[in-house]
Amino acid sequence: MDNKIGLYICTGCGIGEAIDADRLIDIANEDFSPSICKTHECLCSPEGVEILKADIDSGNINKVGIAACSSRVMYDIFDFTLPTERINIREQVVWSQPPADRENIEEDDTQMMAEDYIRMGLAKLNKVLPLEPFKSEAEYAESILVVGGGITGMNAAIDASKAGYSVVLVEKADNLGGWALKLYKKPSPAPHYTEISDPGVKELVEDLEKTSNIKVYTGSVIKEISGAPCMFDVTIQKGTETHDERVGAIVLATGAVPYDATKLGHLGYGNVPNVITHEQFEAMAKKRAINRPSDNTRAECIAFIQCAGSRDENHLNYCSATCCVESLKQAKIFKELNPEGQVYILYKDIRAYGHYELLYKEMQNEGVIFIKGDVDSISENGSGGVQIDTNDFLSQTEITLDMLDLVILATGMVPSTSIEIETEKIKKEADDSEKTDTQAKDAPLENMASGKILASNILNLNYRQGPELPELKYGFPDSHFICFPYETRRTGIYAAGSVRAPMDIYQAIDDAGGAALKAIQCVELSKKGLGVHPRANDISYPEFDMSRCTQCKRCTEECPFGAINEDEKSNPLPNPTRCRRCGICMGACPERIISFKNYSVPLVGNMLKAINVPEEFDEKPRILILACENDAYPALDMVGINRLQLSPWIRVISVRCLGSLNLIWIADSLSAGIDGVLLLGCKHGDDYQCHFIQGSALADIRLSKISETLDRLALESERVRILEVSITDFDKLPGMIKDFEDTLEELGPNPMKGF
């Protein structure tokens, strides 16, 4: 396709005063010969847009360059169907640089910066191709698979169905209901917040049966899931039969199990008679008889031990979030069955959050005694009951409770994804990967990128990176702890309920609706060929030039979302509907065979090569900044909005994620005489802020390998620096860049200049 570029330069917002716009047109004509070059005093005004539209409609241009404000603003005004490049000469040039000196315009740094951005923008436009959404030949499915038929799974199924999508629900037990089947009553989310009521499993099952378009497989497990959103092929095993279903997206609602009480011997479980768990208490309550298991006599005096396994570095580090309320509820059940009975609750903190505070208050009024302290010892009391010795934090005394009939351990919650089940298949794969790992030099990188995959035998994904979801922490499979809680690292698979975080029944019901929404949303976006979170609506997707692939496996290993499978010969098998469009594969590929139509290694390469590098004696160093588009780039814009000043030597290219950094860009920059390269990405590590999970961490690792390249060029490794930048660091950025500038000054000019 012939490039017919229209370049439009806005002179409003101080641009025309600060720089010489006519010179920008000269530069553009000299180097790129666009079809049309125009300036306008306010391009975003209806009059300005009219000019643009007329040129587009005339058919004289097929690509648009707009040198004006940042792409973060006026996005709706400059929304054309043609490939459009926003050249940011407002926030990142005239608002963060002194005005150009018209007397000496050829040598002026602000003018030179604007000219470089024109060159870079046009160089990019030369390479950009029109976008077409991905469309597979395969048959697209829109139904939702729900894995797990507990409260969460059933609600998710009903919700998806009511929204107009058919559902396949798989439950491993013979009956629906899950954990709630074991409950006698649940607490209340509505005024007066202290009532307790039937868990409502029967009604929910009836509701599910009445709802159309839900196909239920009970007593069934998932043997295998292969494919990608809109084309997941699911093999369900029910006894000896197998059933195949094609689905669009998946809700994982396999819940949690209580922490294994047999590990709580120090709290008497298994050692002292009449020490039971919450679960056992519910079973007794269902029979409306709270008795001592040892002799079946009615319990008169009971004690709950909170955090049995939770908030304990030897067991579960986290708080299970529901056990305080569960104990309060069970205390209420006990008091209803035995109003004269005595209840003690031994706790660290009573975490009766929100309106559950009122249940806590009621139990205090009902005479339940709360003791803040740790259990020192627990033993049989000599008369068939239990004795607890504890320190009472509040009275600083030792207390002995020696008349207890029953002690109930408030055991915590363990997500089903963290229960490792060693199947033959997983064992074989683990052995195989051990073999290859010893050969692969990038093994640590691979493990870090793919994350730990827990062998829980739930989804059995036929994915190159492993059969289950990668864990974030403690076996929970989410990936964006705060802002985007439904996201996992497998596109189209959304975790809901206690499998993704400890939560109570009401939150789990909300969660079911939310995860079902994310699933139908994934179907709607994927079938149109659009990306999902965090680049929702993105039409572009990576394409692989397989003729040049060397089967090095870096792309399949480093994709944080496990989007790429491999054939037997280690060729990558991309799954565009699994792709999040971050470009991490593109950064990883040493052969540079992975490209988006509007983002590729040569495209960025052309941009940085378009930077005009002055001779050494000009004393005008050049610094290339590659900035993450979500955080670092907006922070640079914010420097301009706040009218702070940036170094005149920098040239910024925004990248989809620092993980899309291909090392060739650094080599090319330094070969071109650019004095230093600064990489601005998001925080990585435990509190990572990268929306692609591992992007900035991968960039850091890749960078550690660049010294070889720099040695070859006889250059200092200090010429390349990676920094973690938050979106609010606009006040710190000028200083951070200045510091790098000072380092480069000490090193002296890049010796490659002029070659």
Add this chain to the structure above:
Amino acid sequence: MPNQKAAQQAILVVGAGMSGLTAAIEAAEVGREVYIVEKEAFLGGRVAQMNQYFPKLCSPDCGLEINYRRIKTNPRIHILTMAQIVKIDGKEGDYNVSIKVMPRYVNERCTACGECSNACTVEIDNKFNFGLDKVKAAYLPHAFAFPLRYIIDPSLINTENAKEVEKACKYKAIELDMKEKEISINVGAVIWATGWSPYDASKIMFYGAGSYKNVLTNIQFERFASSSGHTKGKIIKPSDGGIVNSVAFVQCAGSRDENHLPYCSRICCLATLKHAMYVREQYPNAEISIFYIDIRALGRFEDFYNKVKQDDKISFIKGKVAKIEEDKATKELTLRVEDQETQRIINKKVDLVVLATGMVPNTAIDKIPAEIQYDENGFIINDPLKTGIYGAGCIKKPADVAVSVQDATNAAMKAIQSTARR
């Protein structure tokens, strides 16, 4: 305007904080037309004023930027700022909603160049910083404001300066005669997500909020720590701008108290742990005391609690603060507390007190113009039998960001169901 069917399938979201934004964007990404009605001049709500989120200590603007990006790439989202709902008529699948839009005095032609502000000589309290500093009466609500557009305060209209401000704008963006207007839209479902307000700490006797200069609320404290705040992120003593050597955090300031809010506000414990980290980052040796009843760090937030506990200059004292006194001359504060561990009355002298005030649902103040049930504290009660109008986020229950997102995504699902059958 969407066609008839699209209108009946359209969803109105009231409030553009974390819950409203989430509900709107999630529904729009399923393919629905969505209207966002926000009473402020910008989106983001309460979290836009926060310096950082717990437990990662990361900026809310990072997640907001992603959400704004989702809006920018989705033509199905229609935004009305400075707008409020007047009336909702009709039924599920067919609501007619009247919306009052207040004059911004700045139209869509605004490029955010800032010339109006340069020409403006009138100053007003900076609402974004809770009035802790001043801004020009022609101003950008804050640097990350979305939409990035200036606003003129009504107090500037009819002044001499207004004409100069108008003249300073080269882009005909200023309309001094802009009037309040009422518009109506047709939608199939409504999501109400108007969020929360901090409990008025001055109602708590003996704490001195509002009268003692060095007693702040946790919400005000966010602005002291934010680089876009009035101190440019420096935590100082408000009385004299001096450095802070000791800080006390008073938990449950209003919450878990039958005289004030009987419920637990859920977020204040974590907010205080986060605030202790703000102090520590700037003052490696400051002495920090946290007076608490229970530390409610649910789920994996426990890790954050453990991290903060490792700091040996942060002490956790179980006890409810009875009284705070101010030294009239030095402005030093003394907290009187019974330490429940030692059962002694302690008098703790500190430079700065931060009150962990709780959450009041905004529906306690502004009700939904429809038949909705509320509890005695103003939280809405979602009746599963009545559909069409749904609550989301902190008007239903005290919630942190992740819980709000969870709840709002579910609300979007329910709104889609309400309109799926059309």
